[in-house]
Amino acid sequence: MSKESNQEQGSALVFIFGFCLLLGAVLSFFADSVNLKKNLRAKFEREVSLKQSAENLTELAISHILNKTTAYDAPEHFRITPNRINTFLSADYQATVEIRDEGSRFNPNNLPISYWQEYFHNSPQSYERLYAWSFRQENQAGNLSTTIRNNYLLTLEDLQEVLAETPAPSSLTIFGPANYYLIDGEVLVSLLLRSGLQMSSVAIETTIENFNSNRNQIFTENIATLLSQLHLPELPKLDKIEQLLTAKGSINPNFIEPAYLRLLVPEGKGRDFSDLSLLQKEQPFISITAFEDYLCNQHGISISREKIARLFSVKSKVFGIYVSIYNQDKQGLLELNTIVQRGWAEQEDSWQIIYRRENWLSGKKESDD
Amino acid sequence: MKDRFSAEKHGLISTKREEEGFTLLEVVIALTLTGFLLLMLSPTVFNLQRLLFRENEAAIVNRIQRLIYRKLGEILGNAYLYPFYDGKVESFSGEQWGFSLPVVTKQGLARAELFINGEKLIARWERYHSDEENDEQEMVVLTNQLVTSAFSYLDGKTGVWRNAWHEDYYPRLVQFNAAIEQQDSKTRALIPIVIPLKVGQKDGKNL
Numbered sequence: 154m155s156k157e158s159n160q161e162q163g164s165a166l167v168f169i170f171g172f173c174l175l176l177g178a179v180l181s182f183f184a185d186s187v188n189l190k191k192n193l194r195a196k197f198e199r200e201v202s203l204k205q206s207a208e209n210l211t212e213l214a215i216s217h218i219l220n221k222t223t224a225y226d227a228p229e230h231f232r233i234t235p236n237r238i239n240t241f242l243s244a245d246y247q248a249t250v251e252i253r254d255e256g257s258r259f260n261p262n263n264l265p266i267s268y269w270q271e272y273f274h275n276s277p278q279s280y281e282r283l284y285a286w287s288f289r290q291e292n293q294a295g296n297l298s299t300t301i302r303n304n305y306l307l308t309l310e311d312l313q314e315v316l317a318e319t320p321a322p323s324s325l326t327i328f329g330p331a332n333y334y335l336i337d338g339e340v341l342v343s344l345l346l347r348s349g350l351q352m353s354s355v356a357i358e359t360t361i362e363n364f365n366s367n368r369n370q371i372f373t374e375n376i377a378t379l380l381s382q383l384h385l386p387e388l389p390k391l392d393k394i395e396q397l398l399t400a401k402g403s404i405n406p407n408f409i410e411p412a413y414l415r416l417l418v419p420e421g422k423g424r425d426f427s428d429l430s431l432l433q434k435e436q437p438f439i440s441i442t443a444f445e446d447y448l449c450n451q452h453g454i455s456i457s458r459e460k461i462a463r464l465f466s467v468k469s470k471v472f473g474i475y476v477s478i479y480n481q482d483k484q485g486l487l488e489l490n491t492i493v494q495r496g497w498a499e500q501e502d503s504w505q506i507i508y509r510r511e512n513w514l515s516g517k518k519e520s521d522d
Numbered sequence: 523m524k525d526r527f528s529a530e531k532h533g534l535i536s537t538k539r540e541e542e543g544f545t546l547l548e549v550v551i552a553l554t555l556t557g558f559l560l561l562m563l564s565p566t567v568f569n570l571q572r573l574l575f576r577e578n579e580a581a582i583v584n585r586i587q588r589l590i591y592r593k594l595g596e597i598l599g600n601a602y603l604y605p606f607y608d609g610k611v612e613s614f615s616g617e618q619w620g621f622s623l624p625v626v627t628k629q630g631l632a633r634a635e636l637f638i639n640g641e642k643l644i645a646r647w648e649r650y651h652s653d654e655e656n657d658e659q660e661m662v663v664l665t666n667q668l669v670t671s672a673f674s675y676l677d678g679k680t681g682v683w684r685n686a687w688h689e690d691y692y693p694r695l696v697q698f699n700a701a702i703e704q705q706d707s708k709t710r711a712l713i714p715i716v717i718p719l720k721v722g723q724k725d726g727k728n729l
Binding site: 305307314491505506509512 | 608629724
């Protein structure tokens with residue numbers, strides 16, 4: 154009697170168990186489907202939120218630069234406190250915001266070959282690769298080179314490729330206009346061509362000769378006046394050439410590296426300017442006169458006031474803003490690199506974003522998986 | 523009482539139910555209740571398939587929406603402003619059916635295109651000045667279910683939305699409006715996607 158009863162109870166248990174299993178399978182299917190949709194939406198929302206945070210931090214950096222009331226820019230002014238950064242982020246994330254002066258760096262696109270040779274004298278391979286890149290003929294695979302540079306470093310990826318260094322050296326830049334008082338005839342012609350001017354080979358040769366023989370004779374910040382002295386067969390459009398060429402001081406002595414400064418000042422070769430880095434941090438130059446005094450008193454370098462004013466400025470013009478967002482495990486999620494040019498159309502508080510690169514990092518992929 | 527329970531526990535005394543089973547009345551009541559329950563649940567059961575189908579369709583539309591948003595954001599977020607005027611790199615150009623512009627990629631400068639081809643929305647990238655012979659253009663079909671779709675561009679200088687863009691400066695915003703044809707032949711409008719173009723924009727306090 155007892156045995157029979159137990160068997161009957163067992164069959165009900167199997168039936169209920171089977172029913173529960175079926176119900177569980179149906180429920181788990183729904184739960185899985187809902188979970189998948191929820192995860193996809195959550196990842197998308199997180200992605201949008203991270204992008205917006207990076208945008209906000211970039212805007213913060215721009216306003217930080219523009220709202221500085223001091224008459225000069227120095228490394229200390231470009232620091233944003235972590236507390237301010239954290240107000241733009243949720244507790245799950247951390248970020249770094251770096252502001253750098255791009256306009257005071259060595260720009261191979263806009264400097265003569267003689268400067269390249271000097272700057273890369275410790276790395277002749279870099280010089281050769283740069284030369285091959287810049288002077289290669291268009292649509293020709295051979296080793297023939299042109300007399301005027303016609304290929305430029307357009308992105309930071311180009312710079313990495315040419316110099317075979319990742320990341321690209323922080324002492325170089327590819328942004329910002331050329332300085333009239335630092336170029337030679339070849340760079341001038343390349344700038345005229347870059348502005349859209351068409352020139353015959355005779356005109357190119359004459360312009361180079363004219364420019365090189367009359368170099369650094371007139372000091373003015375008016376580009377139209379300077380170009381009119383060159384007797385060009387045809388003048389470029391002023392609004393376009395002014396985007397590419399400036400005669401106003403743009404290199405900030407508070408950010409310049411000794412290796413670049415050596416090229417810019419007379420008798421600079423062989424000097425190490427070892428005290429420059431400390432001065433930039435501790436006692437930045439508050440005016441061009443202060444920098445002139447430094448060159449004269451500390452290093453015995455005399456440079457005309459006109460020239461120093463045409464090359465240097467204690468107000469930076471081209472900035473780089475690097476925003477990197479990472480999670481609590483310090484895995485990088487998103488980096489945003491923005492280049493901002495200040496003071497277009499003669500307005501100090503105006504700016505233009507001239508380059509922008511957003512890059513999702515491996516940390517995002519891992520957390521997505 | 524104590525003895526009776528211990529006897530039941532050990533199977534010495536059988537219960538009434540074990541001896542007699544269910545009565546007819548009990549069975550009838552149970553069947554009636556089950557019938558009522560099934561009757562009440564039947565619309566849900568019959569609509570379950572339709573519900574799943576709709577859910578799936580909605581999920582597909584959402585996925586397409588997200589994919590288009592991501593690609594548009596990726597392309598416009600890495601837009602490149604060519605700094606020279608020698609015509610070697612074309613600026614942004616756009617029509618109702620698509621646009622193209624230079625962008626920065628991991629491999630360097632490339633030209634990206636996003637265009638509508640019939641029911642397809644296609645994203646395409648091609649590197650500028652590539653030396654590699656095998657460097658083919660990359661192409662992705664984002665969807666093949668578009669029915670009515672168009673791009674439009676906001677002119678930051680005039681504040682007017684335009685159907686085509688051939689200026690030497692960049693539009694402030696790019697908008698994509700579209701509808702998707704679902705499997706049941708119904709069309710469903712996507713939420714308009716509006717992406718800002720940050721590069722090339724001039725800003726300032728007094729502007």
